[in-house]
Amino acid sequence: MEHLSTELNDLPDEILMIIFRKLFNTEVLYxxxxxxxxxxxxVRDPIFTNELTLMRCLSNNRNYPLPDPILDRFCFQILPSIRHKIKWLNLESSxxxxxxxxxxxxxxxxxxxYDLEIETARSLIDEFCLTSINKNQILSLIIDVTRYKNGKNLRRDTTECIFMHILNIFSNLEYLNFCPSxxxxxxxxxxxxxxxxxxxxLLELHISLASLTDCLYILDxxxxxxxxxxxxxxFISSLRLTNNNQEKLSNLRCFSLCCGMSTDYYDELIVPFLQRMSNLEKLSLNLIVCAKSKFVDxxxxxxNIINHMARLKRLEFCISSSISLRNQIYLQSKQDIQDTFKDFKDDxxxxxVDYFQEKYTRCHIYLYPEQLKYYGTLxxxxxxxxxxxxxxxxxxxxHPFQHEFFVRLQKSFPFIKNISLENSKPQNNKLCRESQNGIQDFAIINYPYLTTLTLYGAHDDYIEEFLVxxxxxxxNNLLHINIYYEQLKRVTHNFTRDATRNNCAKLNSLFLNGRRYPKHAKNYFPNVPKY
Incomplete structure (x- = not known):
């Protein structure tokens, strides 16, 4: 380190700043x-001291404490010496x-x-009040509540209590992100x-809610x-719709609505709700719609939306809308849909458009895809x-998904974590293609963040695609697969196939539609507990 410091010391301040800004602030300070x-x-410049992330953020979507030597140095030396400069801290629970x-x-x-477990979330927030920090000085707060220690889902009433407790404790909050990961x-x-x-x-709120009714309560x-x-x-439905307030939401300037479940109530609920936001300047919609007679184009x-928002400056959307073929007289083409946007400023x-024979058609429209959380069915x-x-x-x-499709998939969704695949059509080129020198002529695909894979309704070829x-x-990130036992047995050649052994050894969880893998397969799934 002494030799490295000597070399760095020879560089001008401007170059050092460029180098240090490419590192994590904790690395620079430590x-x-x-x-x-x-x-x-x-390194005491505000660039490096204003905001500190004192935890390790790993690709499996979990956060862990800093190694003890690093944490000790921060607690005993660094933090006390820069305490006046620190404006934001990102911390994990332990x-x-x-x-x-x-x-x-x-x-x-x-x-x-981050990573506050439900059993301890409220007590940790209470403990914050016992520190020397004035709770009234906290204006911005991100709360990431994860699951129970035993893996059960969070009780909805428990998270409601935590949400209410936060608002009571931090009475001057202007920004709150209560969207657990x-x-x-x-x-x-x-x-x-x-x-x-x-x-x-409160000026800005990010939150995950059960239904549209809960959103109406937020805005009442x-x-x-x-x-x-x-x-x-x-989900968006009329089942729990008990709040029918129709007053204008004139204070809202920015609104983002995401729903990963399909809804039948676009015209009845979503459109009237959005039309109440007359002063909106930015709108983001990420929806899957079961349309009755026409696509959302x-x-x-x-x-029905833009003309009701005179101040709207930016519209972001990814909307997938589907119509039963029996409800269509004229089948719109991709160009027909694209022509409906000819008056839009953004090009x-x-x-x-997807056409599914004797079933339905689906239209996809999107703008600014880098902001979207859901894509619908691909x-x-x-x-x-x-x-x-x-x-x-x-x-x-x-139609079958070929290997090249999964290559495109990885490039377009580099941080994908959960994939569910339904396709009963076999691949056309499922055999391993080899060149004259015996080397495969297609690329090996990496999904570095994938944690859950559901293959019910998938042809054996796609199980091979993911397991070979x-x-x-x-x-190696807590990977879980949902799959039928019979298919897994076939593809792995009764749990003896070498080509699928490496990927199966990486699995940490396996659901076989209620079945158990046999005793002789224990070494084939070394990290999967015997159910």
């Missing part, structure tokens, strides 16, 4: 603070109490609290919303200064693009 007077001045108690942070206004999470449900769930200071006046709302809804968006709108007609925020995909087609290690390389 390695260079108190090395010499010059480095001390540089080290949170120690870091917050090691010193006071007079200028701290933002906190990100766990795949087991269920949206917040307000069965009987307490009048104490309110805030006169209890957050009277709220101007930005990002909401992820489990450019004409529909303009007539980056992408659209295409087929061979998918034109590509980059979707860095999408984590869950459903693949379904009546010369086609797809699976990660």
């Amino acid at each position: 390695s260079l603070i108190d090395v010499n007077k010059r480095f001390n001045t540089i 080290s949170m109490k120690r870091i917050l108690n090691v010193t006071n942070y007079p200028n701290l206004y933002g906190l990100g609290l 766990s795949m087991w999470y269920q949206g917040l449900l307000f069965n009987n919303p307490s009048p104490t769930i309110n805030s006169s200071t 006046g209890r957050f009277n200064k709220l101007h930005t709302l990002y909401v992820d809804i489990d 450019g004409i529909e968006l303009k007539q 980056e709108i992408i659209s295409y 087929t061979n007609n998918f034109p590509g693009g980059l979707f860095t925020c999408v984590r869950t995909l459903i693949l379904d087609d009546e 290690d010369t086609k797809i390389c699976l990660p």
Whole structure:
């Protein structure tokens, strides 16, 4: 380190700043603070001290504490010496109490609290009140509540209590992100919303909710200064629709609505709800719609949404709408759909149409795909693009998916975590193609973030596609597969096939439709517990 410091010391400050800004702030501070007077001045710059992430963020969507030597150095030396400069801290649950108690942070206004287990979330928040930090100085808060320790789903009423407790404790909050990252999470449900769930200071809220009714409760006046709302809804239906308030939502300037489940109530619920937001300046829609007679296209968006928002400056959308073939007299083409956007200023709108014989047709329209969380059902007609925020995909087609399709999939969805595949058609080129020198002429695909794979309704060829290690390389990240026992037995040649052994050895969880794998397969799945 001494030799490295000498070499760095020869560089001008401007070059050092460029180098250090490419590193994590914790790395810069841990390695260079108190090395010499010059480095001390540089690394104490607000660029490196304003916001600190004092945890390890791994690709399996979990956060872990810093190694003990690094955490000790921060607690004993670094944090006390820069405490006046720190404005935001990102912490994980196990080290949170120690870091917050090691010193006071007079200028701290933002906190990100991650991996809070449901059993301890409220107590950890209460413990925050016992630190020397003034809870009223916290203006921004990110709360990431994960699942129970035993893997069960969160109780909705428990998360409602935590949400209410946060609002009571942090009385001056202006920004709150209460969108847990766990795949087991269920949206917040307000069965009987307490009048104490309110805030006169909150300006921006990010939240996952159970239904549209819960979203209406959020907007019924209890957050009277709220101007930005990002909401992820489990389902949109009329079953729980008890709040029929039709007043204009004139305070809202930015609204984002995401729902990964298909809804039949676009015309009856979503359109009237959006038309109440007359002063909206930014709108984002990520929806899967079962349409009754027509697709959601450019004409529909303009007539029923855009024309009701005179101040709208930016519209982002990814909408998949499907219609039964029996409801269609004229089958629209991709060009027909694209022509409905001819009056839109943005020329980056992408659209295409899928036709499923004797079933239905589906229209996809999207703009600004880098912002989208859901994509709907994906087929061979998918034109590509980059979707860095999408984590869950459903693949379904009546035509086979070839290996090249999965290559495109990985490039377009680089951070995909959950894939569900339904396709009963065999691949046309399922045999391993080899060149004259015996080397395969197609690329091995890597899905480094994949954690869950569901293959019910998939032909054996697609099970081979994911399990043969010369086609797809699976990660070592708590991978779980849902699959029929008989298919897995066939593809693995009764759990003896070498070509599928490596990927099967990476599995940490396996659901075989209620069956158990046989005793002789124990070594084939070394990380999967015997059910």
